[in-house]
Amino acid sequence: GENVEQHPSTLSVQEGDSAVIKCTYSDSASNYFPWYKQELGKRPQLIIDIRSNVGEKKDQRIAVTLNKTAKHFSLHITETQPEDSAVYFCAASEGNTPLVFGKGTRLSVIA
Amino acid sequence: NAGVMQNPRHLVRRRGQEARLRCSPMKGHSHVYWYRQLPEEGLKFMVYLQKENIIDESGMPKERFSAEFPKEGPSILRIQQVVRGDSAAYFCASSSDSRAGELFFGEGSRLTVL
Numbered sequence: 701g702e703n704v705e706q707h708p709s710t711l712s713v714q715e716g717d718s719a720v721i722k723c724t725y726s727d728s729a730s731n732y733f734p735w736y737k738q739e740l741g742k743r744p745q746l747i748i749d750i751r752s753n754v755g756e757k758k759d760q761r762i763a764v765t766l767n768k769t770a771k772h773f774s775l776h777i778t779e780t781q782p783e784d785s786a787v788y789f790c791a792a793s794e795g796n797t798p799l800v801f802g803k804g805t806r807l808s809v810i811a
Numbered sequence: 812n813a814g815v816m817q818n819p820r821h822l823v824r825r826r827g828q829e830a831r832l833r834c835s836p837m838k839g840h841s842h843v844y845w846y847r848q849l850p851e852e853g854l855k856f857m858v859y860l861q862k863e864n865i866i867d868e869s870g871m872p873k874e875r876f877s878a879e880f881p882k883e884g885p886s887i888l889r890i891q892q893v894v895r896g897d898s899a900a901y902f903c904a905s906s907s908d909s910r911a912g913e914l915f916f917g918e919g920s921r922l923t924v925l
Contacts, residue, residue, distance in 0.1 A: 701869075732912050743902065743916040744854065789853060795912045798844055798867060803853040 702727040704792050706802025713780050714810050721805045723790035724772040730792040733766060733773045734799070738787045747788075748775070751795075780809045813838065815905050815917035816885075823923045830890040830897070832920040836905030843886045844914060845871075845878060848900045857901075860886060893924045 703726040713719050725733075734749035750757045750764045750773065757764050761780075766773040777784055787806050791799040816835040824830050836843050841861055846854040856870040860880035871878065875893075880886040890897055900921045904914035 734913070736916075743918045746913070746915065749913065793912050797912065798856045798859045798870075799912065799914055800856065801846075801854040 702730055702792055702797075702800040704790060704800050704802040706790050706805060708805060709803065710806045710808070712808045712810060715780060715782060717780055719775075719777045719780055719784070719807055719809075721775045721788055721790070721807070722772060723774070723792075723802050724770075725792040725800075726771065727792070727794070728768075728771065729794050732793050732795045732799075733764070734791050735762075735764060735775050736789045736791065736801075738789065738804075740786075744789060777807075780807075782809050782811050785809045815840075815903055815915055817903050817917035817920050819920060820918060821921050821923070823925060824893050825925050826894055827892050830893050830922055832888040832890075832901050832903075832922070833885040834888070834903030834905075834917060835885040836903075837907075837915055840905035840907050840915075842906040842908070842911055843880050844904045844906075845886075845888050846902045846904065848902060848919070850899075854902065857888070890922070893922070895924045898922055898924045 706723045731752035736744035737747045738744045748764050750766050761778050763776045787804045789804045790802045793799045843860045845857040848854050858871045858878045859867040875891045877889045900919045902919045904916045
């Protein structure tokens with residue numbers, strides 16, 4: 701089955717700097733790669749996703765890149781703000797199978 | 812359009828009791844997924860259901876755990892004879908037929924076993 705590795709597990713950045721979180725996956729059949737943000741005590745919320753027919757997708761300050769050959773994808777957050785502090789999870793699936801999640805990255809944005 | 816609704820939000824049980832967690836998917840969604848999250852850990856897949864059918868239960872323990880999604884009413888995750896190790900947040904998510912796999916999560920049910 702699919703296995704998703706995520707790193708780093710924790711990340712601290714100064715407000716205004718960029719943050720990058722990386723994930724690798726094992727199943728070459730996976731074609732859907734979402735990212736979720738989870739604040740303390742809250743539900744995971746989908747913030748951006750990418751499908752295997754594109755290499756990059758951007759939405760304001762967040763972007764995701766996908767390298768299918770290397771089987772890795774990354775989340776980029778620019779101009780970080782304190783409200784970006786949360787745990788971020790990457791995930792992968794074949795699109796019609798359950799998502800397999802990484803273990804999460806705790807991002808702290810220091811004002 | 813109401814999101815995924817889960818109840819109860821918090822549940823306390825003593826060892827050996829039963830826990831029942833309910834999930835109503837978003838309107839128009841027919842796919843339901845249950846995930847378990849331990850403190851400071853990721854989301855572990857448990858079971859995937861469509862109306863009246865279990866599609867994938869590969870992540871669910873074989874004993875004490877069961878799930879259903881009846882034709883009418885919410886999906887239910889049932890844990891019998893709870894043990895302390897069952898203490899966790901249980902999240903339900905739903906997706907539509909047209910975008911299966913794009914999951915929207917509920918607020919979770921936090922189970923504490925004393």
